[in-house]
Amino acid sequence: MNYFKEKIKYHMPHGVLSLYRKLRYKDIPLSKNIKTRLGCKELENYASFNYSNGNFLFGFCCPRPGQVNTPKVIFETNDPKQMAQLFKTGRDKLISTLDSKNHPCHGCNKISNVSDTALKPLTTIQISLPLSCNMLCFYCHNSIPKRTNAQIEEKKKLDSFDYISLFKEFEKLGMIDNKTKFNWASGEITILKQRHAFFDFAKTHNVHIFCNGLLFSKDLADWFSTEHQIGALNVSLDCGTAKTFERMKGMDKFEDVKNNLIKYGSNRVKEKEYELKYIFCEGYNDNKKDILGFIEIAKQANVTKVMMDRNFHDIQKPLSEHMKEMCKYFCETASRFGIRNIIRQQFSDKDIKYFSSYTQNK
Numbered sequence: 001m002n003y004f005k006e007k008i009k010y011h012m013p014h015g016v017l018s019l020y021r022k023l024r025y026k027d028i029p030l031s032k033n034i035k036t037r038l039g040c041k042e043l044e045n046y047a048s049f050n051y052s053n054g055n056f057l058f059g060f061c062c063p064r065p066g067q068v069n070t071p072k073v074i075f076e077t078n079d080p081k082q083m084a085q086l087f088k089t090g091r092d093k094l095i096s097t098l099d100s101k102n103h104p105c106h107g108c109n110k111i112s113n114v115s116d117t118a119l120k121p122l123t124t125i126q127i128s129l130p131l132s133c134n135m136l137c138f139y140c141h142n143s144i145p146k147r148t149n150a151q152i153e154e155k156k157k158l159d160s161f162d163y164i165s166l167f168k169e170f171e172k173l174g175m176i177d178n179k180t181k182f183n184w185a186s187g188e189i190t191i192l193k194q195r196h197a198f199f200d201f202a203k204t205h206n207v208h209i210f211c212n213g214l215l216f217s218k219d220l221a222d223w224f225s226t227e228h229q230i231g232a233l234n235v236s237l238d239c240g241t242a243k244t245f246e247r248m249k250g251m252d253k254f255e256d257v258k259n260n261l262i263k264y265g266s267n268r269v270k271e272k273e274y275e276l277k278y279i280f281c282e283g284y285n286d287n288k289k290d291i292l293g294f295i296e297i298a299k300q301a302n303v304t305k306v307m308m309d310r311n312f313h314d315i316q317k318p319l320s321e322h323m324k325e326m327c328k329y330f331c332e333t334a335s336r337f338g339i340r341n342i343i344r345q346q347f348s349d350k351d352i353k354y355f356s357s358y359t360q361n362k
């Protein structure tokens with residue numbers, strides 16, 4: 001029965017599928033006979049592990065400009081066992097009190113009626129520790145302009161934390177299972193002392209690594225050549241010339257990164273996706289020379305796809321005509337080189353539709 005339901009869902013025309021999603025996830029009773037409660041898909045499926053002001057914490061959705069407060073569980077301990085227990089209690093409480101006016105999610109339009117079943121294991125754990133990064137991108141999600149002494153001290157704490165024990169405690173409490181996906185997102189895994197243990201863990205879990213490509217890491221290359229588990233490596237290169245690289249990332253290391261990308265590509269097994277990202281930043285990389293240089297590197301590194309994205313700080317602004325022209329050129333160039341191109345959701349639905357008409361994904 002479920003098989004047929006899934007079949008019907010995935011073969012629906014787009015308009016019908018979108019209506020199905022609206023009905024499924026909006027604030028309507030699922031059925032008179034099914035007991036419902038308030039819920040949120042992000043709160044129940046996703047958790048982002050961060051570090052701020054001396055404390056580790058989990059946030060439950062990705063904060064975007066204009067969004068209400070992201071609910072969090074903040075830890076005053078670094079003990080993995082206690083942290084896992086506190087996380088479980090904190091998340092259960094946040095879910096069971098969603099109807100309260102003082103709740104951090106109050107007013108969010110992602111709250112809907114869901115069937116009142118037991119909580120399932122998390123589908124995604126995101127790890128975002130941008131203090132431990134060796135680059136200085138001007139557009140960094142967490143706006144790191146330069147390294148301060150306090151940040152260097154904090155980096156030591158991130159280096160000594162036992163991430164794997166924390167995930168094992170989560171497993172024991174049933175909050176993650178073998179389907180849970182781990183995204184090592186902002187923060188540079190290749191410079192963290194715990195990377196050996198993490199890449200060992202990654203050989204048996206579904207892991208998506210986001211790194212900046214500045215260093216060639218043997219741990220990362222070994223994991224990328226391990227067939228046993230699916231996973232992905234994503235690098236934000238964002239340009240195709242040394243000059244733009246230096247302006248965007250605060251260092252003259254374009255050639256090193258380019259060579260590392262090609263070396264990582266030569267280690268890849270088919271179980272792993274290899275993604276190269278281009279974050280469009282007005283006045284920096286919105287030109288044909290950078291786009292062409294980038295696509296040529298993507299080809300040499302044998303990536304499985306490129307991704308077009310927008311500067312996080314600009315997403316409230318509509319795209320200028322010039323930027324639209326350059327994004328279109330990016331889509332056409334990727335198609336010409338036979339490379340799959342994913343248009344990320346930082347673009348508006350209208351822009352995605354427009355650029356998709358210039359994208360040929362085989």
Ligand code: SF4
Nearest residue numbers: 040043061105108110
């Ligand atoms: S703020 Fe909104 S999206 Fe985030 S966890 Fe709460 S209800 Fe979900």
Ligand code: SF4
Nearest residue numbers: 133135137140187212
């Ligand atoms: S590589 Fe990522 S985490 Fe590091 S500074 Fe750049 S955007 Fe920030």
